[in-house]
Amino acid sequence: xxxxxxxxxxxxxxxxxxxxxxxxxxxxxxxxxxxxxxxxxxxxxxxxxxxxxxxxxxxxxxxxxxxxxxxxxxxxxxxxxxxxxxxxxxxxxxxxxxxxxxxxxxxxxxxxxxxxxxxxxxxxxxxxxxxxxxxxxxxxxxxxxxxxxxxxxxxxxxxxxxxxxxxxxxxxxxxxxxxxxxxxxxxxxxxxxxxxxxxxxxxxxxxxxxxxxxxxxxxxxxxxxxxxxxxxxxxxxxxxxxxxxxxxxxxxxxxxxxxxxxxxxxxxxxxxxxxxxxxxxxxxxxxxxxxxxxxxxxxxxxxxxxxxxxxxxxxxxxxxxxxxxxxxxxxxxxxxxxxxxxxxxxxxxxxxxxxxxxxxxxxxxxxxxxxxxxxxxxxxxxxxxxxxxxxxxxxxxxxxxxxxxxxxxxxxxxxxxxxxxxxxxxxxxxxxxxxxxxxxxxxxxxxxxxxxxxxxxxxxxxxxxxxxxxxxxxxxxxxxxxxxxxxxxxxxxxxxxxxxxxxxxxxxxxxxxxxxxxxxxxxxxxxxxxxxxxxxxxxxxxxxxxxxxxxxxxxxxxxxxxxxxxxxxxxxxxxxxxxxxxxxxxxxxxxxxxxxxxxxxxxxxxxxxxxxxxxxxxxxxxxxxxxxxxxxxxxxxxxxxxxxxxxxxxxxxxxxxxxxxxxxxxxxxx
Numbered sequence: 001x002x003x004x005x006x007x008x009x010x011x012x013x014x015x016x017x018x019x020x021x022x023x024x025x026x027x028x029x030x031x032x033x034x035x036x037x038x039x040x041x042x043x044x045x046x047x048x049x050x051x052x053x054x055x056x057x058x059x060x061x062x063x064x065x066x067x068x069x070x071x072x073x074x075x076x077x078x079x080x081x082x083x084x085x086x087x088x089x090x091x092x093x094x095x096x097x098x099x100x101x102x103x104x105x106x107x108x109x110x111x112x113x114x115x116x117x118x119x120x121x122x123x124x125x126x127x128x129x130x131x132x133x134x135x136x137x138x139x140x141x142x143x144x145x146x147x148x149x150x151x152x153x154x155x156x157x158x159x160x161x162x163x164x165x166x167x168x169x170x171x172x173x174x175x176x177x178x179x180x181x182x183x184x185x186x187x188x189x190x191x192x193x194x195x196x197x198x199x200x201x202x203x204x205x206x207x208x209x210x211x212x213x214x215x216x217x218x219x220x221x222x223x224x225x226x227x228x229x230x231x232x233x234x235x236x237x238x239x240x241x242x243x244x245x246x247x248x249x250x251x252x253x254x255x256x257x258x259x260x261x262x263x264x265x266x267x268x269x270x271x272x273x274x275x276x277x278x279x280x281x282x283x284x285x286x287x288x289x290x291x292x293x294x295x296x297x298x299x300x301x302x303x304x305x306x307x308x309x310x311x312x313x314x315x316x317x318x319x320x321x322x323x324x325x326x327x328x329x330x331x332x333x334x335x336x337x338x339x340x341x342x343x344x345x346x347x348x349x350x351x352x353x354x355x356x357x358x359x360x361x362x363x364x365x366x367x368x369x370x371x372x373x374x375x376x377x378x379x380x381x382x383x384x385x386x387x388x389x390x391x392x393x394x395x396x397x398x399x400x401x402x403x404x405x406x407x408x409x410x411x412x413x414x415x416x417x418x419x420x421x422x423x424x425x426x427x428x429x430x431x432x433x434x435x436x437x438x439x440x441x442x443x444x445x446x447x448x449x450x451x452x453x454x455x456x457x458x459x460x461x462x463x464x465x466x467x468x469x470x471x472x473x474x475x476x477x478x479x480x481x482x483x484x485x486x487x488x489x490x491x492x493x494x495x496x497x498x499x500x501x502x503x504x505x506x507x508x509x510x511x512x513x514x515x516x517x518x519x520x521x522x523x524x525x526x527x528x529x530x531x532x533x534x535x536x537x538x539x540x541x542x543x544x545x546x547x548x549x550x551x552x553x554x555x556x557x558x559x560x561x562x563x564x565x566x567x568x569x570x571x572x573x574x575x576x577x578x579x580x581x582x583x584x585x586x587x588x589x590x591x592x593x594x595x596x597x598x599x600x601x602x603x604x605x606x607x608x609x610x611x612x613x614x615x616x617x618x619x620x621x622x623x624x625x626x627x628x629x630x631x632x633x634x635x636x637x638x639x640x641x642x643x644x645x646x647x648x649x650x651x652x653x654x655x656x657x658x659x660x661x662x663x664x665x666x667x668x669x670x
Contacts, residue, residue: 044219045250046312048284050085055288059091063110087129090140118160129163134183135170153190163199180208188217215252227257229265232540245318262289262298273396279311280319306375328352339402346391349536355388371404381413386439390417392513411503412440418514427486437475444470444501451497458483490533519583522669528570529665541575549573549598550659562599564630568663576650576658593665594631601659607651608660614641624651
């Protein structure tokens with residue numbers, strides 16, 4: 001019989017055809033194709049938008065939940081904003097098939113069956129999605145579809161399913177790409193054979209670089225492992241997905257997993273970054289929170305039509321990274337009408353000034369400057385060409401930039417912020433400088449700036465806080481003397497403020513953000529880092545632990561730090577990606593530790609790399625270490641540094657089982 005087009009596109013000289021659904025072992029030469037051809041099924045021409053129950057509910061799915069969610073899609077405006085798929089994840093079925101080998105919906109959870117649930121969802125003008133697995137069992141242990149593809153696909157079609165998420169647990173795979181192709185193609189062909197249009201979502205966790213082949217089999221493919229509701233997970237997945245822009249196109253999308261917006265593990269600033277970057281990356285926007293309990297802040301994020309428009313732009317070009325330095329990234333997306341979307345993305349733990357230009361993002365020269373819409377402020381500005389902002393830690397400023405004959409009718413774009421490299425001892429004081437720069441062509445009028453600090457602190461300006469007019473390209477700088485009360489705990493503290501001005505009859509008030517660190521230098525002599533207060537700590541999974549391993553997600557659930565059978569009483573237990581920063585005030589000289597993956601993950605897939613940075617400059621590097629190599633000595637010269645950072649990366653293979661130890665970590669200071 002003829003070789004199906006989907007499989008043929010993935011066969012290379014390193015593979016031998018062995019039958020209608022068989023490939024012999026594929027050599028390492030596979031996976032070099034720059035891009036798979038898009039599956040021509042006319043579906044998902046823009047990234048799917050909707051809901052999936054897993055992140056918020058796990059196995060607690062029910063017909064009533066799906067119906068309530070469909071109702072809320074309509075009443076809340078989510079449907080009008082473009083959300084249409086209400087998707088059921090794992091645990092919807094019984095543990096055994098019927099006598100004919102068909103899947104059976106759990107009669108308690110789904111008394112009307114999947115067909116009845118689908119009929120209800122369809123009556124609301126929405127679509128229903130379902131879950132299965134390319135293995136013998138689903139991830140939760142229910143019957144998988146391996147070997148039952150045709151039967152299950154026909155059941156889905158008969159029930160009126162519109163979307164299939166196809167997972168990868170219990171797959172009995174030999175680990176070759178040929179096997180992945182075989183299993184995922186079998187379900188793709190079965191879906192196609194039903195004649196029903198069903199969006200096909202391959203969830204193989206990025207194991208076999210699906211971006212290189214899955215576009216000829218399905219409509220979207222997971223590029224990473226599962227997302228978690230924390231900043232470390234969001235950052236790691238974003239870093240993995242951003243480089244894959246060349247593989248996305250209409251009908252074929254990179255999928256960095258579902259949205260965590262509203263689940264409570266991150267701040268609203270981080271959730272806005274989540275939604276911004278997912279839209280810039282043409283990701284499916286699948287809500288993963290209990291919408292029946294969603295806050296107004298959550299709904300404001302999910303209903304931001306300006307941001308959704310980037311995700312749904314018909315050109316279908318995923319954003320690319322224009323520049324990246326020290327955690328400050330400029331991410332740019334070309335849009336169908338010639339505009340550019342620009343994300344000024346700060347993945348670091350302190351505010352950063354991030355800047356680019358209209359020319360750098362690919363826009364031609366314009367006599368009127370450029371119209372700039374801030375997609376979270378929902379306000380239009382005019383810029384002479386500069387695009388800049390001081391972006392809060394883990395924040396994203398999202399701009400839509402284009403040429404317009406009416407650009408000059410808008411107030412000037414203003415860049416405002418505060419210097420952030422300020423450390424104050426409890427009971428001490430220091431100066432902080434704020435700046436306001438007019439990035440437009442015309443003057444900003446009546447410019448004024450205010451700054452406030454935490455309750456009990458003293459904030460006093462020592463320079464001018466206003467100016468009648470600020471010409472384009474000019475800056476108003478103001479120095480503020482800040483005093484911290486004695487007894488203030490060490491750590492980072494936010495400064496907040498506002499900048500007010502007017503232009504072309506429009507009055508503008510925009511936030512100004514900064515932060516200072518309350519810090520005490522380490523004592524003279526040699527100290528264990530686990531005994532010292534850190535300035536900041538970010539971790540990929542759970543919190544940073546003192547004197548124990550990372551453990552799991554809860555604080556204090558780690559084990560004694562153990563590397564290669566040796567137990568260490570002192571140290572830091574982290575999980576990649578991780579950064580722990582200490583204020584050293586220029587008084588320290590050396591840092592030593594034994595580093596490695598804790599024995600609690602011995603012989604796992606874990607691999608990491610340990611780095612030490614002194615004032616942002618790398619001064620030590622362990623190289624990649626794995627879960628089988630025990631402890632490695634690491635020494636760093638940190639002489640004169642104000643801030644020392646202990647960084648752990650995922651070793652380039654994703655953050656799976658990366659329980660990393662800074663065993664016996666100590667620092668010597670004068």
